Amino acid sequence: MSAARAALAALIAGIATVGAVPCEAAVRTYYIAADDVLWNFAPSGRDLIAGTALPPVQAPQLGWSYHKALYRAYTDGTFRHLKTRGPASAYLGVLGPIIRAEVGDTIVVVFKNNTRLHLSVYPGGVEYGKASEGAPYSDRAPRSDKRGGAVAPGSTYTYTWMVPERSGPGPMDPSSIVWMYYSHTDDVRDLNTGPVGPIIITRRGMARSDGSPKDVDAEFVTMFSEIDESQSRLVSENLAGASTNPHHVSASAPQFQGANQFFTINGFLFGNLPMLTMTKGQRVRWYLMTTMSDFDFHFPTWHGQTVLANGQRSNTLPLGPGDTRVADMVPENPGVWMLNCDLDIHFDAGMTGRFTVQP
Numbered sequence: 339m340s341a342a343r344a345a346l347a348a349l350i351a352g353i354a355t356v357g358a359v360p361c362e363a364a365v366r367t368y369y370i371a372a373d374d375v376l377w378n379f380a381p382s383g384r385d386l387i388a389g390t391a392l393p394p395v396q397a398p399q400l401g402w403s404y405h406k407a408l409y410r411a412y413t414d415g416t417f418r419h420l421k422t423r424g425p426a427s428a429y430l431g432v433l434g435p436i437i438r439a440e441v442g443d444t445i446v447v448v449f450k451n452n453t454r455l456h457l458s459v460y461p462g463g464v465e466y467g468k469a470s471e472g473a474p475y476s477d478r479a480p481r482s483d484k485r486g487g488a489v490a491p492g493s494t495y496t497y498t499w500m501v502p503e504r505s506g507p508g509p510m511d512p513s514s515i516v517w518m519y520y521s522h523t524d525d526v527r528d529l530n531t532g533p534v535g536p537i538i539i540t541r542r543g544m545a546r547s548d549g550s551p552k553d554v555d556a557e558f559v560t561m562f563s564e565i566d567e568s569q570s571r572l573v574s575e576n577l578a579g580a581s582t583n584p585h586h587v588s589a590s591a592p593q594f595q596g597a598n599q600f601f602t603i604n605g606f607l608f609g610n611l612p613m614l615t616m617t618k619g620q621r622v623r624w625y626l627m628t629t630m631s632d633f634d635f636h637f638p639t640w641h642g643q644t645v646l647a648n649g650q651r652s653n654t655l656p657l658g659p660g661d662t663r664v665a666d667m668v669p670e671n672p673g674v675w676m677l678n679c680d681l682d683i684h685f686d687a688g689m690t691g692r693f694t695v696q697p
């Protein structure tokens with residue numbers, strides 16, 4: 339074979355290889371800590387939907403601020419520098435950082451537990467071995483694989499998750515889908531304590547270098563969640579704190595549970611969700627999540643626009659406990675519009691936010 343023909347053969351072989359593996363698989367590493375954060379459900383002190391003061395705090399409601407254990411992103415494995423959230427991401431609220439990957443990638447989460455509780459990071463949808471499941475239960479796994487299910491206070495643990503085809507969008511899905519990650523050490527109480535975040539997986543060949551889908555201009559993640567502070571693992575801190583319990587409420591007070599349950603969007607009440615801003619004609623993708631309480635039946639409703647979900651047109655979508663959904667919108671109608679849960683009791687309880695469509 340002549341040198342020229344050999345070079346041509348090598349070139350053709352190279353093209354074939356590139357064709358079979360269109361994108362190089364990436365290892366995406368995230369440094370995420372659980373931190374004790376004093377969280378205010380309505381930081382403006384106002385009902386921004388009604389344009390009035392907040393409803394009065396009625397005992398035995400503690401108030402509007404509670405200690406929560408929240409996932410937060412750090413710049414590196416020293417966990418000295420918190421990654422600050424810009425104004426455009428402030429709406430994520432109680433949600434942990436968005437973990438992204440393209441099908442074929444590997445996700446590494448270095449988790450530091452800065453709280454006094456044993457916590458974990460359990461991921462929905464992706465592929466993991468027992469050492470990276472983040473959920474402790476009787477499963478015949480060796481002791482050496484159990485530490486990730488309940489990471490001790492002050493400890494660091496590394497989870498490795500793979501993203502095979504079955505973790506990415508299905509045939510009817512758009513180019514990216516959402517899963518949840520959350521602490522599964524004490525499943526029910528952990529979610530009321532706080533640590534939860536989104537995992538966005540983009541179809542192979544459809545991701546930008548940061549993992550976001552190429553065919554979308556703006557993405558918003560909203561979690562419609564009942565947060566029951568009476569079931570939080572930090573309830574004793576909240577009862578003991580002068581700033582969280584100024585009126586010295588007792589946990590044995592009648593109606594304590596009902597008075598400290600909140601129906602929130604990303605942990606915000608009464609329109610305090612920071613304004614979501616998009617532009618007319620943009621390709622906007624909404625990722626919707628719920629937590630798993632007995633009352634986590636929600637009906638996200640967009641005013642002024644419509645969405646496409648699984649090829650069907652709607653302006654309201656049903657979500658049951660633990661659901662995740664994706665809805666695509668091309669906003670056409672400029673203005674300030676409400677995003678709310680359409681269930682009456684949740685709407686009345688402040689499960690409302692707003693978004694702006696710029697002309």
Ligand SMILES: [Cu+2]
Pocket residue numbers: 562601635636637679680681684685689
């Ligand atoms: Cu609702």
